[in-house]
Amino acid sequence: MSIDHHSGPTGARGRARQGRRSRDRHGRGLRGALLPADLPGARTRAEQFDQLVLDAVAELERRWPTELGGFEFAVDEVPPVGADGDALPSDDVVADGPVPLARAVPAGVDSRGRPTKPRIVIYRRPLEVRSADPADLADLVVEVINEQVGSALGRDPEEPPDA
Template sequence: MSSRRDRHGRGIRGPLIVPRELGGVVPAPRPSRSEFFADAVQASLDRISQTCPAVLDRLVVGIEDVPERQSFVADHVPLTSAQDGDEHNPARVVLFRRPLEIRAATPQGLVILVHRTLVEQLSALTGFPIDVIDPGADQDT
């Protein structure tokens, strides 16, 4: 007798795959909020690199969940943090995920808010006008 259980020679007791109630394909799992945010930041950087790649030279973009308490100004939570670079260190922009998520009403609104916030920070750091960094900025509404 084999080591598999055969239920006294009666074979398999039920179907191997239970049919789905509504049929169709099992939907792919949705990304987590942090993955969605990282994808939005990457899409924004890709868009900026298409229109004005010089802005991204010697720049590091990072994501943190929340800012440190010391960075609050008069109890206002910052959305981003930007730091100028020097000859040894690149410029840095940090986007804070939770404050941006709270201010966005929809996922598409979050994508737009991330892009606008990043463009504004890059404009402040580099001195390039917003229209040069993102020519279609007024079309995002």
């Protein structure tokens, strides 16, 4: 299905109206960004979430450098769903009721026969929906990652590493 966003009235010269991005209002030129792209305010929610995950993983890697060296961490928007619309069940999932928040994928072999590292996948949208504000989201991300890492390692991430 295709949606035509430019099916409105035509302009003065009989051509379709242009979108906002190419509009030169009152001869002032095209408008630019309000903030430079490298400032934090210009980051998308997905980029901000990725940074939260990176910060949480960096903290754990400082505590468990050898144990986490073989792990990969990934972010997906939403958990995969089956044909019936329900989230695919799995034993290695941290969930809030029926909604998965994160999943641990064990090491294995990919479709080309190459070995894969164990991976922890964090689902962005379910975590964002369950948080009241950015600080709450950061705490929730840390909690979910700690739970997944603890489960994968068979230890509590809060306990001190073995000497």
